[in-house]
Amino acid sequence: MVKLDVITTRGGDTGDTSLGDGTRLRKDAIRVEAYGEVDEINAALGILRLHLAGDGEADAMLARIQNDLFDLGADLCVPGAGENRLRITDAQCLRLEAEIGAMNAAIPPLASFVLPGGSIGAAHAHLARTITRRAERRAVTLADAETINPAAIRYLNRLSDHLFVLSRRLNENGAKDVLWVPGATRG
Template sequence: MVKLDVITTRGGDAGQTSLGDGTRLSKDAPRVEAMGTVDEANAAIGLLRLHCDEEADAMLGRIQNEMFDIGADLAVPGTAGERLRVSDAQSARLEGEITGMNAALPPLRSFVLPAGSAGAVHAHLARTAVRRAERAAVSLSASEEVNPAVIRYLNRLSDHLFVLSRCLNLAAGREVLWEPGATR
């Protein structure tokens, strides 16, 4: 159980922060960067929820909780002891949701511009933030141990948000496709 009684601790005033195992790291360390980028992506998903129907909002609410699980996974390096770890079952569920959403969409004949409805644009912003989090996790994994399920989940989540953006635009009748060379 998490208990946060004191928010202003002054513990980070010298440019360091604590991981879940008590280890102190510089706030610009790759692990802290990955955790912070996951947090930023989660905030973008929260903003997206303001533009979704009840069904999409429920999916995104669950995803936000899983993003906290990813943060917790990243916050405790290594594999020893009891740790909250992301699993491939979570990625598999995202894949199922992608398949379900995609079934209602027309086939793509061009790239989709991040435009159209407000919901779709927010889905694209969340998608790009998730891609940045994925890059940060991949970069971290080059030098430190990272649960590979974290990287797989972030990869699936960006796909999920892309398909959701298309669903939101379909509902609004506003999908915007790239027209190669249209302004030449």
């Protein structure tokens, strides 16, 4: 169980922070950026959930995802491959795939790219999706520099797909999608 009784420690006042294993690292290190962006996804999903009044299924999916994101943050904040560490798993990635498939089954195929919008919920899902893509890029950069759990990158990739399909579901299964019109503003 996690117990946080002291929040202000002053430990980061010089630009360093502690990783999950106690190692000190600069706050602008790639690893810290990667799990910080995962935290940002979680905050964006918290806002999205506020706009899902009456949609218990979507809220339940997002609640599971928010918990997964804490697992992912714990995974990324501890370097190395220790056996007893909390890691994101392929089972969590597969659950996202199953949810994507179930949502997408009720949505007609796209004839164009989708612009973020249509509904408040869909717009917030798109914002969370773009934050997820940024977190995925940072995780890839981290993986180029250090060994990380490969499921972490897979999870972020699936999550961005999940949020895209969720945005369409929140737009009345695509009926309220705002479609890109190529060249529409060229004059």
